[in-house]
Amino acid sequence: MGKAERGALAQGLVRCHACGHLAKLRRARHCPVCGGVLHARRPHSLQHTLALLISSYALYIPANIFPIMTVNQFGVIERHTIIGGIFALVEKDMAPIAALVFIASIMVPLLKLLGLSALLLNVRLRWQRHPQWWMRMYRLIVFVGRWSMLDIFMISILVAVVDLSGGVSQVIAGPAATAFAAVVVLTMLAAKSLDPRLIWDKQNKL
Amino acid sequence: MTHPPDACPECDLLLRPSRPIVGEKIVCPRCGYLLHSPREQSVERVLALSVAGLILAGPANFLPLIGITFLGNSHEGTLWAGTAGLFAEGFWLVAALVFLSSIFVPLLNISLALLISLHLHFNRPHHLLAHWMRWLQHLEEWAMLEVYMLGIIVACVKLSDTADVQLGFGLYAFVALLLVNVMLTGSLDGYLFWQRIAELRRKLHGQG
Numbered sequence A: 001m002g003k004a005e006r007g008a009l010a011q012g013l014v015r016c017h018a019c020g021h022l023a024k025l026r027r028a029r030h031c032p033v034c035g036g037v038l039h040a041r042r043p044h045s046l047q048h049t050l051a052l053l054i055s056s057y058a059l060y061i062p063a064n065i066f067p068i069m070t071v072n073q074f075g076v077i078e079r080h081t082i083i084g085g086i087f088a089l090v091e092k093d094m095a096p097i098a099a100l101v102f103i104a105s106i107m108v109p110l111l112k113l114l115g116l117s118a119l120l121l122n123v124r125l126r127w128q129r130h131p132q133w134w135m136r137m138y139r140l141i142v143f144v145g146r147w148s149m150l151d152i153f154m155i156s157i158l159v160a161v162v163d164l165s166g167g168v169s170q171v172i173a174g175p176a177a178t179a180f181a182a183v184v185v186l187t188m189l190a191a192k193s194l195d196p197r198l199i200w201d202k203q204n205k206l
Numbered sequence B: 001m002t003h004p005p006d007a008c009p010e011c012d013l014l015l016r017p018s019r020p021i022v023g024e025k026i027v028c029p030r031c032g033y034l035l036h037s038p039r040e041q042s043v044e045r046v047l048a049l050s051v052a053g054l055i056l057a058g059p060a061n062f063l064p065l066i067g068i069t070f071l072g073n074s075h076e077g078t079l080w081a082g083t084a085g086l087f088a089e090g091f092w093l094v095a096a097l098v099f100l101s102s103i104f105v106p107l108l109n110i111s112l113a114l115l116i117s118l119h120l121h122f123n124r125p126h127h128l129l130a131h132w133m134r135w136l137q138h139l140e141e142w143a144m145l146e147v148y149m150l151g152i153i154v155a156c157v158k159l160s161d162t163a164d165v166q167l168g169f170g171l172y173a174f175v176a177l178l179l180v181n182v183m184l185t186g187s188l189d190g191y192l193f194w195q196r197i198a199e200l201r202r203k204l205h206g207q208g
């Protein structure tokens, strides 16, 4: 690896997070182009990611054991957990939709939790053997993050459409909805606070 | 022609990229990050699309997305009613999140894009331009119209088991708003926008 493989920070340059302007390290605290605060790396990146990740793990448990949705039809109350809702779809011969919900509500949050934990360990312990491979995982986590909102949005539509006032049928959100929504937001924030450049810093000679 | 030296935002590799022409893409040679892909008439397209988005936002929010008929009872649901219903049931955190990601942030993003592109198009400097642009970049991932669209599809399939589902006019407006949003994100050339904002900033400081 020659000089060309070196990172900007190793050569005393800092890239502005917002506008991309390249400034000399320690010459200015604020970007001369956009006025944003200059940081070589996102400050306390690993600590923030770890804190958000631990909170997500804690909320992941109630999100999966409590009902996420309650359907009241002719006075018969049915409570669905996330998994239960997927099984109900399979029983009604809606396997493709069940697969979709399974991917968005079970696979994606698990991938985010485990993937971010692995990334955190990778950066903290400076394994960093195959940064290309870790980078691909980081981008996958960032890309799929928002799609776990699927279940929450579906419930919001059911709540809006299924008659609330004196109808024979009613849909009410369950306690798991709050926990699950929090998991989605916290894991998105955890991915956002992890600075991807840390994955490359061994290659950057830092 | 070459750009000034640049660093990759995702791996910090120091680069000396050449200036791409429209249709070309400059990618980081190490991590594959898309550094710059210039678009034709980026400012004008963003301006036109954000006006279209603002016009569509009203019907998309307040006209019924879907309606159901169940045992002779029919009922319609709007985007707005989804948030209001969750709030009424006491799930205010979930309601707030749905409100932000399906209504507020998409609308805020379109408004910011309109403000920025208006100033750039008419070469009017403004001391908040850089702030607006930073907000727009931060908020982009919190607008989730396409995920909401998938939620509508799943809800329709679920409901079609027990009730008759009708598509409302609001749904067409919502799909159009979603497409406008996707095109807006695709037409916004961040590199060019920051360059123009920096020029206007110099103009502002030169005058004052």
Ligand SMILES: [Zn+2]
Pocket: A016, A017, A018, A019, A020, A021, A031, A032, A033, A034, A035, A036
């Ligand atoms: Zn800047």
Ligand SMILES: [Zn+2]
Pocket: B008, B009, B010, B011, B012, B013, B028, B029, B030, B031, B032, B033
């Ligand atoms: Zn790179």
